[in-house]
Amino acid sequence: MAFIIILIAVGLVLMLAEILLIPGVGVAGILGLISLGGSCFYAFHEFGPETGTIVTVVNVVLLVALTVYVLRAKTWKKLALNTNIDSKIQFFDENTLAVGDTGKTITRLAPMGTAKIGENSYEVKSLEGIIDPGTEVEIVMIEDNRIYVKPVEKDF
Template identity: 45%
Template sequence: MTLLVLSSLLIIGLVLLLAEVLFVPGTTVVGIFGLAVSLAGIVYAFLSFDTEVAWWITALAVILNLAAIVYGFSSGVWNRFSLKTSMQGGTFDGRTDSLQIGMVGKTISDLKPIGKASFEDDVYEVKSENGFITVGTEVTIIKIENNKIIVK
């Protein structure tokens, strides 16, 4: 019975430590609990067996736990959680480069005060300077800053 309890404690501790390293990295709760269960198994070994056997059990538990940690870091599991791409774009990505102040276009939706307008067969989201503008009205660009187009 003591071997069953001892092996259960050590195996559960090892499994929890492996789970921390492989499946839920960064939480540390599972890893700390796994180390605590392994330490409980070692304490149980010292209480139940001779000192020499308990030291052999301790050495075996330490080697297996260290092997689990080394395996977790060398297995490449961290690559699944790391960012491999970078975001492209931003607030100003050149969509309005073909537009100029003074260009005339036509609204294709009501501007309340934001809506859509067409300039040279391209559709842009625009904002009216003075509130509501109905669909089909000619508008003129008065200001362009970043991706915001202000019309009147």
């Protein structure tokens, strides 16, 4: 009888892991179902139909209880990310920026990052790979509300 209880416990733990930790129809879920099914089979085979039926009913009740517990709103609230995104989409007047304007990168462009052009900071995209912070950049193209830059070549 202890073996049946162990199979049920292992099956429930694997099902819980499948639902909460590694979602999808994966190995843990399949092994959990095999473990629960094995407990039913073992109970029927070793202890007869009465015990097998009881174990099957217990498995179904425990699976339903586990499903209800997992699907409750409070369970998901503990797992969900509840931060609000307060960033804004960058809109700018294309008349204030022009191809050839220069500025300095604030963050690393890999290839996206932030650069200060004039008095404002803009999200820009590098056309020439990674650009380190503090590098002088030049606007090469403005297209679809995106600003494309490249490092300014310094004459020595």
